[in-house]
Amino acid sequence: xxxxxxxxxxxxxxxxxxxxxxxxxxxxxxxxxxxxxxxxxxxxxxxxxxxxxxxxxxxxxxxxxxxxxxxxxxxxxxxxxxxxxxxxxxxxxxxxxxxxxxxxxxxxxxx
Amino acid sequence: xxxxxxxxxxxxxxxxxxxxxxxxxxxxxxxxxxxxxxxxxxxxxxxxxxxxxxxxxxxxxxxxxxxxxxxxxxxxxxxxxxxxxxxxxxxxxxxxxxxxxxxxxxxxxxxxxxxxxxxxxxxxxxxxxxxxxxxxxxxxxxxxxxxxxxxxxxxxxxxxxxxxxxxxxxxxxxxxxxxxxxxxxxxxxxxxxxxxxxxxxxxxxxxxxxxxxxxxxxxxxxxxxxxxxxxxxxxxxxxxxxxxxxxxxxxxxxxxxxxxxxxxxxxxxxxxxxxxxxxxxxxxxxxxxxxxxxxxxxxxxxxxxxxxxxxxxxxxxxxxxxxxxxxxxxxxxxxxxxxxxxxxxxxxxxxxxxxxxxxxxxxxxxxxxxxxxxxxxxxxxxxxxxxxxxxxxxxxxxxxxxxxxxxxxxxxxxxxxxxxxxxxxxxxxxxxxxxxxxxxxxxxxxxxxxxxxxxxxxxxxxxxxxxxxxxxxxxxxxxxxxxxxxxxxxxxxxxxx
Numbered sequence: 020x021x022x023x024x025x026x027x028x029x030x031x032x033x034x035x036x037x038x039x040x041x042x043x044x045x046x047x048x049x050x051x052x053x054x055x056x057x058x059x060x061x062x063x064x065x066x067x068x069x070x071x072x073x074x075x076x077x078x079x080x081x082x083x084x085x086x087x088x089x090x091x092x093x094x095x096x097x098x099x100x101x102x103x104x105x106x107x108x109x110x111x112x113x114x115x116x117x118x119x120x121x122x123x124x125x126x127x128x129x130x
Numbered sequence: 131x132x133x134x135x136x137x138x139x140x141x142x143x144x145x146x147x148x149x150x151x152x153x154x155x156x157x158x159x160x161x162x163x164x165x166x167x168x169x170x171x172x173x174x175x176x177x178x179x180x181x182x183x184x185x186x187x188x189x190x191x192x193x194x195x196x197x198x199x200x201x202x203x204x205x206x207x208x209x210x211x212x213x214x215x216x217x218x219x220x221x222x223x224x225x226x227x228x229x230x231x232x233x234x235x236x237x238x239x240x241x242x243x244x245x246x247x248x249x250x251x252x253x254x255x256x257x258x259x260x261x262x263x264x265x266x267x268x269x270x271x272x273x274x275x276x277x278x279x280x281x282x283x284x285x286x287x288x289x290x291x292x293x294x295x296x297x298x299x300x301x302x303x304x305x306x307x308x309x310x311x312x313x314x315x316x317x318x319x320x321x322x323x324x325x326x327x328x329x330x331x332x333x334x335x336x337x338x339x340x341x342x343x344x345x346x347x348x349x350x351x352x353x354x355x356x357x358x359x360x361x362x363x364x365x366x367x368x369x370x371x372x373x374x375x376x377x378x379x380x381x382x383x384x385x386x387x388x389x390x391x392x393x394x395x396x397x398x399x400x401x402x403x404x405x406x407x408x409x410x411x412x413x414x415x416x417x418x419x420x421x422x423x424x425x426x427x428x429x430x431x432x433x434x435x436x437x438x439x440x441x442x443x444x445x446x447x448x449x450x451x452x453x454x455x456x457x458x459x460x461x462x463x464x465x466x467x468x469x470x471x472x473x474x475x476x477x478x479x480x481x482x483x484x485x486x487x488x489x490x491x492x493x494x495x496x497x498x499x500x501x502x503x504x505x506x507x508x509x510x511x512x513x514x515x516x517x518x519x520x521x522x523x524x525x526x527x528x529x530x531x532x533x534x535x536x537x538x539x540x541x542x543x544x545x546x547x548x549x550x551x552x553x554x555x556x557x558x559x560x561x562x563x564x565x566x567x568x569x570x571x572x573x574x575x576x577x578x579x580x581x582x583x584x585x586x587x588x589x590x591x592x593x594x595x596x597x598x599x600x601x602x603x604x605x606x607x608x609x610x611x612x613x614x615x616x617x618x619x620x621x622x623x624x625x626x627x
Binding site for chain 2 (some may be wrong): 052064065066067068069070071074075078080083085086089103104107108111112114116117121122
C-alpha cells in the first residue's frame, strides 16, 4: 500500500516492521501501537490530526479493501455505459452519420 | 524495537535534530518555527472570526455582478440566441470561448490536486484546497455556456440519455455529447476529491466549535454533518488515504482528457486552422497555464488579506511561477508549431488563416496574446523575478488566447479568399448581452469563492500538518504532546535550521 507521501509501506499484519530494511524509526505513538499489537491487542485505535505513516503496520491493521470495491464498481459503470451507448446508437435507433458505423467503439471511448 | 536495522542516516535522523524533510532532499516549505497549533488557528480563523466588512463589500459586489448574469440569461431566454453577436461566418463566439476558458481555468486545480499529488510535490498542500475550489466554481461557470448556446435550453434534457417523447436517443458521435459527459465527469470527480479532502478539516472546525451559543451549535451541527463522523482514527486515515489516492489516479487522466475532448470540438471539424492534431496537448498546456495564472492571482490577494504568508510562502509562489514558465513555453511552442505546420502543409487555406491571424484585423489580439502568454513568462527564468513579481498582470491574457483561437479563426472561414471582400469583412463584435453573461459569470464565480473563503478552511490543514518536519516518523524524538487534538503531531520544539 502507499501512504500520503507515496512511500511504499508494507501492508498486512503478518509482515513485521523489522523485515523491511527501509523501516524508519517510529514515532512514540506508533511504537506504543506496536507494543499493544505485539501484546496481542486488536481492538484499539490511534487518533491523530494527520495520517501517521507506518501506523497501519504498527497497529497490525489489514489493508483497506477500498481499491477492490472501486475497481468492481468502476468496471460495472464502464460496462453499463458501453452497453447503453451501443444499444441506443447501434441497436435501438441506428443512424449513419458521416458514413461511419452506428456503434463505432472509438467514439464510445471519448467519454 | 531493538530488532530494527537503520541505516546510519536514519539513525542520525532518529536521534539528531535535523529536519527529516532534508533527508528527502527537500527544504522546509513553511517557516521551521511554525507549530501545528498556530497552523490550525491561522487556517480556521477566517471561518471563526466576525465577518470583516471588506468581505461584505466584496460579496455584495460579486452578487450584484452575478445579477447581471441573471438578467442577461433571462433576456436571452426571452428573446433567443439572436441577442448575441454570433452570426455567419462567426457561428461560434463568446459562448464557446468562455466555456473553454472557464474549463481551462479549472485545470490548474486538478493538476495541483491530482498530478502534483502523484508526483509527491509536498508544496501543493498549501494551495490545493484553494485551487480545487476554484476548479469546481469554474466548471459551474463553464457549464452555463453550452447549456445556453443550444438555442432552446429547455430542451437540454435531450442531451441526457433519457427516454423522451421523440423516441430519440442522444447521438454519441456528436462532440456536444462528448462535452456533456467529459464536463459532468470532471465536475463529479473534482467535487468528490474536494469533499474527501475537506472531511478531516471540517472535523477540526466542528471540534473547535465549543460553547452553547446558537451560532456555535449551528456550526457544530453543520460541520459535524459534513465531516461524516470523522474522529481522526487511524482506521479512518487508512481508508481516507486510499480514497484520496484513487481519486488522484482518476483525476490525473481527466486533466488531460477533459481539455482534449474540448479541443476535439474544434479539431474534428474541417476548418483550416482547427483541423490539427496539435490541439489536444496545446489546449491542455494553455489550460494549465491560464489556471495557474488565476490561482496565483487569487492566492496573492488572499494570503495578504487573511495573513497566510507563513502558510503560502514565497517558496510556493516561486514553484508556481516555474510551472507558469513551463506551460507558457509549451504554449509558445504550440503557437510556433501551428505556424510551421500551416506552412509545411502546402495548403493555401491553412496558410491564409495563419497569416491572417498574425497580420489581419485581429493582429493586435494575436500579438498581445503572444506577448503575454509566451514572452512575458520568460522573465521567470530569473529567480529574482520568480520571487518578486506581482502576478496579476498575467491574468487577462489566457482569455485572449482562447478568443484568438476561436472567434478570430471563424471570422474568415476557409472560403474567405474566394468570397467577395464584403463578406470577408464581417467581423465579430460582442453585444452587451455577450458581455453581460461573461462578466456575470465572474460575479457567480467570486460569490461562490467568497462563500468558500468565509465558511470552509481555505488551506488543507491536515495535509499541511503532515508536511511539517516534526510530523515525520523519523523526526527527532524530543517532542511535547501539546497539540490541540492529537497524540502525535506535537510541535513545540522544532529544530531550527
